[in-house]
Amino acid sequence: MKETAIVYCENKFGTMDGKTANGLVRSSRKFEIVGVIDSTKVGMDSGDYLLGEKNGIPIFENLNHALEHLPSVPNQFIYGIAPSEAFLKEDERNLLFKVMEHGMNIVNPLHEFFTDDEEFIKLSKQFNITIDDIRKPAQKKDMHLFSGRILNIDTPIVAVLGTDSAIGKRTTSVLLEDALLERGLNVAFIATGQTGLIQGAKYGVAIDAIPSQFMTGEIENQIMKAYETDKPDIIIVEGQGALSHPAYISSCGIIRGSRPGAVIIQHAPKREHLGDFSYMKVPTVKSEIDLIENFSQSKVIAVTINHENMSDEELANTILEYEDDLKLPTTDALKFGCDKLITSIFDTYPNLKSKQKKVLFN
Structure with a gap:
């Protein structure tokens, strides 16, 4: 069975910078997408907004709103924005700390690698979660x-x-x-x-x-x-x-x-x-x-x-x-x-x- 995942795309869903979230809502062979976080489109069906056809994947205001309405805590939290600067903002960093406290694994598509960050490493061990830095390349050797x-x-x-x-x-x-x-x-x-x-x-x-x-x-x-x-x-x-x-x-x-x-x-x-x-x-x-x-x-x-x-x-x-x-x-x-x-x-x-x-x- 696919692991469940929620996708974070604050203020960017349906835009160019939201392409990771957009793509996952359209097609995901690895995860079952159970929701999108974007407070500017809260209450909408993500498929209806993006494709003009409902897909049953709701858009939530924030993490707390999602966890209140979902039947269980998703297995994975996917950062679904692809900004040109490709680095976290401070409020997003704090959000990811809360994500780990809830026991959710993190999928990170940014150029900023969380597995190189001492604070992320410490919390991931404390809450027994995994971090997948998608863009992190193999060692040169x-x-x-x-x-x-x-x-x-x-x-x-x-x-x-x-x-x-x-x-x-x-x-x-x-x-x-x-x-x-x-x-x-x-x-x-x-x-x-x-x-x-x-x-x-x-x-x-x-x-x-x-x-x-x-x-x-x-x-x-x-x-x-x-x-x-x-x-x-x-x-x-x-x-x-x-x-x-x-x-x-x-x-x-x-x-x-x-x-x-x-x-x-x-x-x-x-x-x-x-x-x-x-x-x-x-x-x-x-x-x-x-x-x-x-x-x-x-x-x-x-x-x-x-x-x-x-x-x-x-x-x-x-x-x-x-x-x-x-x-x-x-x-x-x-x-x-x-x-x-x-x-x-x-x-x-x-x-x-x-x-x-x-x-x-x-």
């Missing part, structure tokens, strides 16, 4: 340099990249994984960020916490583990940031380390400026495609749209416009599913089509 082993595998590798951070790359990756699994394919998903790892990805590494010298080797190593262990028909790699983004180098490491043959690119047409960087314009999808294809040996095979701030009519018109201008299949995976993406993958890798298994319906 245990990290991997790029070895070239990946050059010898012929399994199709598809990366889902984008034009900005927090734009839906992970969501599209997970939806695509599920859709391919439904077709009967053996799929390996490689998570490259904290949210995918918390959601329960079998393979992955928080790439932005890895020293640059080891980035490509660590990604390659995760793909090789998946290849050798599960012998997948296809490998889906989650992107981070954007190749063009001036503040992040994650996409560079992911492309170099995973060497995808095909790329799906995620774009938010109504987003004008990069998240957390209001002085930088979001690149056009065409310029990002050109950059990716010039930087790598990969071919962009489809475009997926983040429909934030778009009406249904705007979305439909944009899909038609992109398909006409870019000559690429375009869809919104959240709204319309992944059929176009799968068709494009099968067109790129024809051998995959024959690996589909017939699904029997009662």
Whole structure:
């Protein structure tokens, strides 16, 4: 059975900085999410707020409010905010001390590692709880340099990249994984960020916490583990940031380390400026495609749209416009599913089509 978990996302649920909480509400293979903490949306159903469809996961005002209404104390407390500074505020630190007093284990996705903090270590021992620093990398002696082993595998590798951070790359990756699994394919998903790892990805590494010298080797190593262990028909790699983004180098490491043959690119047409960087314009999808294809040996095979701030009519018109201008299949995976993406993958890798298994319906 999954362990129960409550997700802290004060004032950020449904926003870019709340992407960890957003992702866990949408999908969690590791935990049963029993509530979200955000006092600005108290009383709402998290699924109704985020997806327009109730999921039975309530939003609470604070920790005390949650514990008063839940049938039991959750096993895990997940810090569900991904702020650009990635460090705790003082009131959040005090909240986590109370969490430990209640006997809840802590899942920490920040760059600030609680297991390096004497006060956290002392309290975790006192209250017999565990702390999981999701982003904490292995010691350098245990990290991997790029070895070239990946050059010898012929399994199709598809990366889902984008034009900005927090734009839906992970969501599209997970939806695509599920859709391919439904077709009967053996799929390996490689998570490259904290949210995918918390959601329960079998393979992955928080790439932005890895020293640059080891980035490509660590990604390659995760793909090789998946290849050798599960012998997948296809490998889906989650992107981070954007190749063009001036503040992040994650996409560079992911492309170099995973060497995808095909790329799906995620774009938010109504987003004008990069998240957390209001002085930088979001690149056009065409310029990002050109950059990716010039930087790598990969071919962009489809475009997926983040429909934030778009009406249904705007979305439909944009899909038609992109398909006409870019000559690429375009869809919104959240709204319309992944059929176009799968068709494009099968067109790129024809051998995959024959690996589909017939699904029997009662």
